[in-house]
Amino acid sequence: MAAPSALRDDATLVSHAVVELARRTHFPVAFGGLEHDGAVHVSSIVGARTRSIEGLVVHASRGLGGRALVERRPRMTLDYRTSRSITHDYDRAILGEGIATLFAVPVLVGGTARGVLYCGSWAQAPVGEVEARPAFDVAGELGTELRVRAEVERRLQSAPTPEGGLSAGAREEIRESYAQLRSIAATVGDDSVRRRLEDVEGRLAALTGDTPVTTPDPDVHLSRREIDVLACAAVGSTNGEIATTLQLRETTVKSYLASAMAKLDASTRHAAVTRARRAGLLP
Structure with missing residues (x-):
């Protein structure tokens, strides 16, 4: 388990990434968090109209983000409410915000999924290459920063x-x-x-x-x-x-x-x- 101070630093990095995600993708809702203790803990949210996503904890393999985490690849659903490809453990949070289209991108560090970033829309919104590329870029940049800091910390501690x-x-x-x-x-x-x-x-x-x-x-x-x-x-x-x-x-x-x-x-x-x-x- 990461030390509390390290988690606070992680939260700052995620916050920057989520702000960038909203700015670059133009999705009305963006949120995300890093994995620890076997689950993604959402720590930053931008653009939400309700508080239903606050404190969301997404376990591996559960929901859209849980699949993205274990499969280490993006997952998307155009109509979250009727989707049969995911579990609906988190309907209260996602549907409570009124999200229809949800796009989840894993944050990879050295091939390991360290977290998930989400883009959401209240209406159904197709996600093509133009819409997806900025999300991939932000997730990649966050993964790079985490990788760099982890390497520096490892060397300094040793x-x-x-x-x-x-x-x-x-x-x-x-x-x-x-x-x-x-x-x-x-x-x-x-x-x-x-x-x-x-x-x-x-x-x-x-x-x-x-x-x-x-x-x-x-x-x-x-x-x-x-x-x-x-x-x-x-x-x-x-x-x-x-x-x-x-x-x-x-x-x-x-x-x-x-x-x-x-x-x-x-x-x-x-x-x-x-x-x-x-x-x-x-x-």
Whole structure:
């Protein structure tokens, strides 16, 4: 079971996702929650006209969301009241809100369903690719944020913290996490999600305790992609591995490396990484 503080953080992420779900899909009702103790606990609701959905707990395999959870794929019903493909355990909540069309999308993290997001309409409303795609995107972005935070927490909890600061091994773990974070952020299309991931990157980088020993040249600015490539190079990735991680061509990776090396006045990638760290550009 997750710790209470972790659940509060999860609820904040779900709240952001549900707001985005309503905004992007234009469904009048959006709600969702994460799974714990074998059920999805609805923690955020947008657009509801009644309070019937509040506190809804959807158990695995039950109702539309329970099916989406165990099957790990979206489920939809155009007429919830007459649907024969789902159990009707939650009619009081769903029909109490007056929902006719209901669309449920699982939130996947590493192939595991961590929760469900719902879109609802009071009238029957066909859900095609145009309507479904934004919901898939929001669920995917929430899954990415959960995956990133879980990985960071795992590494930080396992890192030794002797008196006087982190050990060398722990710092390398954090640097590897930083590189992974940047590679994940590079694949996220939504600017607001990317900004939140970059905030996590900054906090993670600060944990190494490294203080820049030189002041960066104000005329030298590395682009986001140049820092992405350097962060991967810093943990020993080859050009081919960097290309795969960041979904770039290998020639493009070489170009970013060359550009970063030139800006940092470094003759090798290792020297570029060292100077970037001294300048506070990398952990």
